[in-house]
Amino acid sequence: MYIMTSFKKYIVAVLIAVLVLAVLIIAIVNMPVKREVNTQVAQQPAYWVAPSLYLDNELKGEERRQVIYGEELIMHTARYFGPKGIVAHTTNGMNCQNCHLDAGTLPWGNNYGAISSTYPRFRDRSGSMETISKRVSDCFERSMNGTAPDTNGKEMKAIIAYMQWLGKHVPKDSIPVGSGITQLPFLNRAASPENGAIVYDNKCKSCHGANGEGLMQPDGIAYSYPPLWGEHSYNTGAGLYRLSRFAGYVKDNMPFKEATHQSPALTDEEAWDVAAFVNSQPRPVMTQNKADWPDIAKKPIDHPFGPFADGFSEQQHKFGPFQPIADARKKR
Numbered sequence: 457m458y459i460m461t462s463f464k465k466y467i468v469a470v471l472i473a474v475l476v477l478a479v480l481i482i483a484i485v486n487m488p489v490k491r492e493v494n495t496q497v498a499q500q501p502a503y504w505v506a507p508s509l510y511l512d513n514e515l516k517g518e519e520r521r522q523v524i525y526g527e528e529l530i531m532h533t534a535r536y537f538g539p540k541g542i543v544a545h546t547t548n549g550m551n552c553q554n555c556h557l558d559a560g561t562l563p564w565g566n567n568y569g570a571i572s573s574t575y576p577r578f579r580d581r582s583g584s585m586e587t588i589s590k591r592v593s594d595c596f597e598r599s600m601n602g603t604a605p606d607t608n609g610k611e612m613k614a615i616i617a618y619m620q621w622l623g624k625h626v627p628k629d630s631i632p633v634g635s636g637i638t639q640l641p642f643l644n645r646a647a648s649p650e651n652g653a654i655v656y657d658n659k660c661k662s663c664h665g666a667n668g669e670g671l672m673q674p675d676g677i678a679y680s681y682p683p684l685w686g687e688h689s690y691n692t693g694a695g696l697y698r699l700s701r702f703a704g705y706v707k708d709n710m711p712f713k714e715a716t717h718q719s720p721a722l723t724d725e726e727a728w729d730v731a732a733f734v735n736s737q738p739r740p741v742m743t744q745n746k747a748d749w750p751d752i753a754k755k756p757i758d759h760p761f762g763p764f765a766d767g768f769s770e771q772q773h774k775f776g777p778f779q780p781i782a783d784a785r786k787k788r
């Protein structure tokens with residue numbers, strides 16, 4: 457009874473073989489289905505991905521040369537327009553890419569994914585319809601504390617061509633996920649320059665310098681680490697001078713190559729506080745922005761210059777707490 461006859465062993469062996477075969481067949485039948493699902497996921501990342509010059513063989517001839525020159529100008533702006541620029545000496549020596557990472561293609565890195573789809577558009581700062589060239593000029597005058605190149609010149613045309621090519625697959629009027637700068641939740645207190653100084657010492661100073669001066673490359677043409685304040689930094693009319701823009705940019709991107717949107721290195725509090733610290737340091741003052749915000753009620757909550765339509769002080773508009781201002785605006 458305890459010993460199987462060879463016939464019984466034979467039956468068991470056949471049964472096991474059939475079972476293994478069945479499992480194999482089910483696995484094989486299911487495999488292609490699983491693969492299909494995987495490729496679908498891979499083709500649709502949750503955020504905007506820029507087109508690739510290597511893969512785009514529709515882009516040819518003069519048009520291609522223009523887009524490549526535009527990309528070059530974004531990455532190496534200082535070579536062309538910095539204090540030692542070969543086209544003109546009209547900027548502070550920063551590169552557009554210092555603030556628009558990976559030539560304006562990095563998700564959550566203040567990228568250009570929404571430019572071609574949303575311009576021309578009405579902007580409250582100027583109170584007018586703005587073209588891409590007007591918006592690019594703004595960054596030349598404010599973030600680069602300089603003067604803008606000629607609207608019809610070769611350089612401006614190349615920058616626009618590059619931005620339009622970047623957004624070639626983005627449907628009109630849509631804003632892709634991951635473009636621009638993240639809006640962090642407001643703190644329930646004012647941002648603190650004192651706390652921010654500690655964050656700066658621990659997490660920023662090693663690259664951006666004890667006096668926010670950055671570090672020039674040995675050739676003296678462009679920065680290895682761009683300045684955060686002082687005479688070569690962005691001016692008081694720039695986007696980063698608003699705490700929310702600075703905090704959102706830094707939370708997702710700094711320290712450089714360490715932080716990402718998915719895995720930031722700072723807490724929200726640290727990001728707001730270091731923004732308050734850096735934007736309390738001396739920097740160039742923008743003088744020619746008298747015409748900004750023709751409708752003062754449209755000033756962003758964290759626009760640090762009065763007059764304001766809402767009765768809150770300049771101090772509170774600069775450092776917060778911002779929630780009470782947001783609530784008061786909702787009631788209006």
Ligand code: HEC
Pocket residue numbers: 530533550551552553554555556566568570571591592595596599600615636637690694695696701
């Ligand atoms: C010091 C940082 C800094 C530098 C340098 C800089 N920018 Fe900007 N740029 C910003 C910020 C901040 C914004 C506003 C982003 C926001 O509000 O979401 C912006 C916005 C823009 C926009 C509009 C984005 C949109 O989606 O509406 C364009 C276009 C632009 N920059 C082009 C340029 C170009 C071209 C250069 C180089 C000539 C440049 N920027 C240099 C910080 C900078």
Ligand code: HEC
Pocket residue numbers: 551553554555557558655656659660661662663664680681682683684690696705706710711712722730
């Ligand atoms: C490891 C070096 C490193 C550290 C640490 C670092 N940064 Fe940066 N930062 C960079 C580099 C490099 C760039 C320019 C990126 C580029 O051009 O691709 C940059 C760009 C910036 C910019 C935009 C350009 C400008 O100069 O205005 C800001 C703002 C900034 N960093 C803030 C910070 C803050 C705040 C911290 C600390 C929380 C920090 N960074 C830590 C290397 C660093």
